[in-house]
Amino acid sequence: MLTKLEYLSVVLFFVGCGSKTNSNKPDVGVSHDASAVADSLGTSDVPAPSDSRRDSAGPPDGVADGESPREDLPSAPVEAAREAPTLRDLAADDLVHQDRPAEDGPGDVPAFDLVTPSDQTGRDRAPEGAVADAAVADVVDVAADVPPEAAREVPPFAVDGSLASFCSGDIARMVVNGIESRPAVRGIYYLLSCCAAGAISVATATFIEPIAVGWLDWGMAHTASPVTFDLANLPDGFTVRVVAGCDPQDMSCTLPCDPKDTGSTNLGDGYDSGFTGVLAIARTPEGYDTSLCLHVEEPAGSPHPILHSLDLYAPHVLVSHH
Amino acid sequence: MEAQPLPHEECPQDGGQSGSLDASCDVARLEDAVSRAAGWRCEANGLSEALTYAVVIDCEGRAIDLLGPMFPEGKRQAWLDSLANDRRACFAGQSVQFTCKIYLFPP
Numbered sequence: 001m002l003t004k005l006e007y008l009s010v011v012l013f014f015v016g017c018g019s020k021t022n023s024n025k026p027d028v029g030v031s032h033d034a035s036a037v038a039d040s041l042g043t044s045d046v047p048a049p050s051d052s053r054r055d056s057a058g059p060p061d062g063v064a065d066g067e068s069p070r071e072d073l074p075s076a077p078v079e080a081a082r083e084a085p086t087l088r089d090l091a092a093d094d095l096v097h098q099d100r101p102a103e104d105g106p107g108d109v110p111a112f113d114l115v116t117p118s119d120q121t122g123r124d125r126a127p128e129g130a131v132a133d134a135a136v137a138d139v140v141d142v143a144a145d146v147p148p149e150a151a152r153e154v155p156p157f158a159v160d161g162s163l164a165s166f167c168s169g170d171i172a173r174m175v176v177n178g179i180e181s182r183p184a185v186r187g188i189y190y191l192l193s194c195c196a197a198g199a200i201s202v203a204t205a206t207f208i209e210p211i212a213v214g215w216l217d218w219g220m221a222h223t224a225s226p227v228t229f230d231l232a233n234l235p236d237g238f239t240v241r242v243v244a245g246c247d248p249q250d251m252s253c254t255l256p257c258d259p260k261d262t263g264s265t266n267l268g269d270g271y272d273s274g275f276t277g278v279l280a281i282a283r284t285p286e287g288y289d290t291s292l293c294l295h296v297e298e299p300a301g302s303p304h305p306i307l308h309s310l311d312l313y314a315p316h317v318l319v320s321h322h
Numbered sequence: 323m324e325a326q327p328l329p330h331e332e333c334p335q336d337g338g339q340s341g342s343l344d345a346s347c348d349v350a351r352l353e354d355a356v357s358r359a360a361g362w363r364c365e366a367n368g369l370s371e372a373l374t375y376a377v378v379i380d381c382e383g384r385a386i387d388l389l390g391p392m393f394p395e396g397k398r399q400a401w402l403d404s405l406a407n408d409r410r411a412c413f414a415g416q417s418v419q420f421t422c423k424i425y426l427f428p429p
Contacts, residue, residue, distance in 0.1 A: 190424065190427070191373075191392075192373045193372065193373050193374045193390055194371055194372050194373070195372065197426075197427060214427060216372070216426075216427050241427065243425065243426055248425050248426050249361075249425075250425065251361070251362055251363045251425075252363075253425040
């Protein structure tokens with residue numbers, strides 16, 4: 001028979017062991033968890049989310065950083081499952097104007113403030129503070145802190161599948177024909193009779209041809225309010241086109257698919273379909289705030305002359321009429 | 323080429339055609355002028371519906387208005403001023419339609 005004092009000692013001993021056991025549990029931390037999942041999936045070369053955040057402030061074009069250009073692409077399922085609403089979630093709302101609070105909070109710094117034209121000098125690195133903000137925004141849902149004004153201007157933007165980790169953070173990135181780069185990004189506003197339209201033009205030192213992604217909303221039916229489009233299932237009246245090989249603002253540019261201009265010597269390359277990813281558009285006093293996550297590649301047996309494959313992430317590009 | 327008579331204009335039979343200032347009835351010159359305003363290549367017989375303009379010509383053959391998207395403010399008047407000395411008697415009393423080709427958004 002134990003005395004009260006002995007009984008208490010035994011109880012305290014076990015309580016102490018329990019606490020110690022709990023404290024020894026592996027952290028359910030982001031990078032550990034990702035590595036474990038990657039190992040279990042047989043993709044142990046998948047970088048942890050912390051790696052992708054490092055990539056956001058990573059080296060400029062032409063610096064390999066010990067990684068092949070597409071190594072970070074397969075990490076998508078790991079991050080997507082934990083951090084972002086799925087593309088299917090967005091697709092369900094596809095044509096619904098989304099006035100609900102944004103996923104990203106005020107901590108997000110618009111990318112057009114961060115991306116600069118230099119690819120080679122490292123000037124396209126984001127300020128450390130901004131990257132830290134981006135890292136926090138990646139994992140913390142701060143929608144509750146978004147003021148109503150911001151919620152109207154920043155549509156939800158999240159990607160599922162293989163593009164999920166590629167399309168994260170505040171820095172534009174691109175993989176064109178298998179070569180990764182940090183492009184300079186520019187928004188182009190189109191003043192048209194028929195429609196709302198804009199484009200994102202990218203330039204990088206590692207790919208000589210200009211590339212642009214344009215969108216056109218016939219009758220302005222879809223972009224009156226913030227909206228996110230599933231690029232694989234665009235609604236009627238909304239078109240997206242990718243062009244390469246000619247400055248989209250050059251009046252002399254034409255495409256092979258334009259029947260009137262087959263004799264032109266200034267032909268480019270283009271895609272009208274076959275896209276995956278998302279495009280978010282929100283009207284602002286200056287024009288449009290657009291975020292793009294896009295993948296397109298030439299169909300088997302139908303090679304394109306310039307652009308064989310393209311992954312492009314361009315967050316918060318201002319398409320301004322100024 | 324699509325040239326519509328202006329509903330409000332009743333030009334005399336010789337509406338401006340006898341004017342000594344008649345610069346040209348060549349639509350290509352007007353196409354060039356509209357293209358300059360639009361920033362895109364515009365044609366009187368174009369196919370695109372994305373960007374259209376109409377040049378309003380009065381009975382004396384002067385371009386008196388440019389209808390269509392124009393940005394920024396003041397650009398329209400500057401464009402009209404640049405054509406002030408031209409007379410396009412062939413189009414007197416009409417509005418001439420132009421459509422513009424945009425590389426990213428072909429017809």
